[in-house]
Amino acid sequence: MLILNSVNDLLEHIKDVQEGVKSLSSDSLMKMNNFIEKNALEVDDDIAAAFQYQDIITQQLDASLEAILSMQNSIKVFSHAFKSDEDLANGSMQKLQDKLNIALKEAKEKKERFAGKTEANKSDTDEIEFF
Amino acid sequence: MPLVIFVDDSETALASTRMVTNAMPIDVKQYTEATTALAEIKAGMTPDLIITDLNMPVMNGLEFLKELRAVSATSRTPTLMLTTETKTELKQQGKALGLTGWIVKPFNPAQLKQAITRVLRLPA
Numbered sequence: 001m002l003i004l005n006s007v008n009d010l011l012e013h014i015k016d017v018q019e020g021v022k023s024l025s026s027d028s029l030m031k032m033n034n035f036i037e038k039n040a041l042e043v044d045d046d047i048a049a050a051f052q053y054q055d056i057i058t059q060q061l062d063a064s065l066e067a068i069l070s071m072q073n074s075i076k077v078f079s080h081a082f083k084s085d086e087d088l089a090n091g092s093m094q095k096l097q098d099k100l101n102i103a104l105k106e107a108k109e110k111k112e113r114f115a116g117k118t119e120a121n122k123s124d125t126d127e128i129e130f131f
Numbered sequence: 132m133p134l135v136i137f138v139d140d141s142e143t144a145l146a147s148t149r150m151v152t153n154a155m156p157i158d159v160k161q162y163t164e165a166t167t168a169l170a171e172i173k174a175g176m177t178p179d180l181i182i183t184d185l186n187m188p189v190m191n192g193l194e195f196l197k198e199l200r201a202v203s204a205t206s207r208t209p210t211l212m213l214t215t216e217t218k219t220e221l222k223q224q225g226k227a228l229g230l231t232g233w234i235v236k237p238f239n240p241a242q243l244k245q246a247i248t249r250v251l252r253l254p255a
Contacts (some may be wrong), residue, residue: 026141026142029146030142030146033143033146037149043150045239045240045241047150048147048150048151048201048237048240049147049237051143051144051146051147051150052143052144052147052236052237053237053249054141054142054143054144055139055141055143055147055215055236056215056237057234059143059186059215070158089156093219103253111216112217113215113216113218114186114215115215116214116215116216116217116235116236116237117218128232128233128234128235128238128242128243128245128246129222129230129232129233129234130231130232130249131222131225131226131231131233
C-alpha cells in the first residue's frame, strides 16, 4: 500500500510539472507573438511552424496527463478494495495491472495520433486533402 | 471581404493562422471555443469559410461540424479541419458530414493560403 501511495505522489508531481510546462511554453510563444504583431513583423514558414509545434506539445502533454489521471483513478479503486477486504484486494491487483497497461497503451496511441506532421512523423500522404 | 472563422483551443495555433492570413483579402474572426462561434452563427453571423481544430474540450471539431450542418445559414458553408489527427476513420466521419477538406498540422503557410484561396475562389 505504501508503495502505491508513493507512486500516486510521484504521478501527482509529474502532473504538476506537465501543467507548468504547458502553461510556460504557451506563455513564451504568446509573448513572442505579441512582439511580432506589435512591430508588424513578417514571419517565415519556420516561425509559423514553431507556433504550431507548441500546439502539438500541448496535445502530447494532455494525452499523457489523461493517462496519469486514469492511473490515479485505478490506484484509488485498488486502495479502497485493499482497505475493505484483503481477498478482494488480491483479485484487484490483477485488475489494477490491466488498467495501468490499458492507460499506458492508450497514451502511446495518442502520442502517435497527436504528433501531426512533425519532422519525426512526416508522411507523403499528409498533404492537404480535399473531399 | 469574405469572412473566415478559425476555431482552435490553442492560442498559439490561432496566432500562427493570423500570421499566415493577415495579408489576405479576407476578414478573420477567431474563437477558442466552438460553442462561442456556434452561438454567434446562431445569432446571425454568416461566415464564408470555417476552419476548425478537431481535438478541443467542450465541443470537438466533428461535433461542431454536425451542429453547423443543422443551422440553415451554415448547412453548406465550406469547412476545413485543421488538426494533428491523421486517422482515416475521422476523415471519413468528417466527409460524411460534408467537410470540405483536411489539413494536417503543422501546415505549410503557402498551402493554407492556397486552400483558402481555392475554397473562396479568391484571385490567385
